[in-house]
Amino acid sequence: MSDLRELYQQTIIDHNRKPRNFHPMPNADHHAKGHNPLCGDRLELYLKIDGQRITDASFTGAGCAISTASASMMTEALKGRTLDEAKAIYQKFHTLLTTPLHEPVTIDGLDKLEVFSGVREFPVRVKCATLAWHTFEAAVKDDQHEAKTE
Numbered sequence: 487m488s489d490l491r492e493l494y495q496q497t498i499i500d501h502n503r504k505p506r507n508f509h510p511m512p513n514a515d516h517h518a519k520g521h522n523p524l525c526g527d528r529l530e531l532y533l534k535i536d537g538q539r540i541t542d543a544s545f546t547g548a549g550c551a552i553s554t555a556s557a558s559m560m561t562e563a564l565k566g567r568t569l570d571e572a573k574a575i576y577q578k579f580h581t582l583l584t585t586p587l588h589e590p591v592t593i594d595g596l597d598k599l600e601v602f603s604g605v606r607e608f609p610v611r612v613k614c615a616t617l618a619w620h621t622f623e624a625a626v627k628d629d630q631h632e633a634k635t636e
């Protein structure tokens with residue numbers, strides 16, 4: 487557990503300092519804004535979707551380390567996936583974050599996203615970690631309303 491915690495902290499710090507895919511995408515064909523009022527995190531997500539496959543993903547915005555790292559890692563995880571695969575990852579990610587801390591949780595197919603199980607120690611941060619995914623859902627639906635974690 488302490489190894490995972492260390493990996494969690496290192497991963498969050500790394501992605502917060504150097505967010506991946508952190509730029510606007512003028513020719514995106516899907517776009518949505520997200521807001522987590524609890525913490526003040528805001529982000530915009532951009533997607534290119536070819537048929538059923540996500541060919542590109544990027545984001546901009548300002549938020550806490552966890553929301554930024556989560557968005558950064560999500561864009562990496564989404565690229566090249568089909569929409570069904572992406573939704574399956576979201577479901578697993580959500581299950582991971584909402585499993586009580588004292589219960590063991592092992593979820594196949596999350597790869598690097600598994601480090602976010604560390605967020606379970608800080609329940610107030612769960613919404614920071616899931617904001618990017620709420621925004622992803624809104625972008626796929628082309629929902630023009632701001633995606634909110636509340």
Ligand code: ZN
Binds near residue numbers: 522549550552614
């Ligand atoms: Zn936050």
